[in-house]
Amino acid sequence: MKIIGVIPARYGSTRFPGKPLHKIAGKPLIQWVVEQCQKAKSLSKVVVATDDTQIWEVAQELSRRLSHIFLRNGNERPVFGDYRKLQDNPHFRDHLLFYEYFHGDNGSGVGASHQTGWTGLIAKLLQQAGRTDSE
Numbered sequence: 001m002k003i004i005g006v007i008p009a010r011y012g013s014t015r016f017p018g019k020p021l022h023k024i025a026g027k028p029l030i031q032w033v034v035e036q037c038q039k040a041k042s043l044s045k046v047v048v049a050t051d052d053t054q055i056w057e058v059a060q061e062l063s064r065r066l067s068h069i070f071l072r073n074g075n076e077r078p079v080f081g082d083y084r085k086l087q088d089n090p091h092f093r094d095h096l097l098f099y100e101y102f103h104g105d106n107g108s109g110v111g112a113s114h115q116t117g118w119t120g121l122i123a124k125l126l127q128q129a130g131r132t133d134s135e
Contacts, residue, residue, distance in 0.1 A: 002044040005037045011052035020055050028058055069107040070096055081108025 009020040009030050016022070020030040030048065037046040048059055069078050079096065080086040081103070087093060099109030 003042055005040065005043040005046045007033055007037060007046065007048045009048050009050040009052070009055045011050070011055055018054075020050075021058060030055060030058060031062060034062075069102055078107030079109045081106060 007030070011018055011020060013019050021028045024032060034046060034048065037043060048055070050056055071077065076087050079099065079102070085092055097109055097113040099113050100111030102108065103110055
């Protein structure tokens with residue numbers, strides 16, 4: 001059975017307007033909620049339901065940043081860091097590894113490289129980005 005987690009995100013709250021975008025430890029609240037929901041093993045998918053363009057733009061920016069870790073920037077992918085064999089060798093450069101964590105400054109992969117949960121998330125983000133860019 002598939003279970004979808006839906007996170008309602010309203011900007012116009014009467015008690016705390018803009019709460020989903022309020023920064024806590026440098027990240028918007030909505031980002032913290034999404035990241036925690038994605039860790040829930042019982043959820044097949046996590047979506048943010050909003051009618052606010054500011055929240056939508058933050059969600060789009062987070063998706064863009066995460067996607068760009070895996071996309072080529074010129075001839076290199078940030079996820080491969082300084083590993084020349086992965087960056088340059090035609091047998092490796094198009095075979096992506098989905099790491100457990102990513103370096104905050106340069107996007108290089110850190111930790112275990114067999115995190116299959118990332119595969120679905122990144123594939124979906126790239127698919128959505130391609131659809132948005134072509135429309």
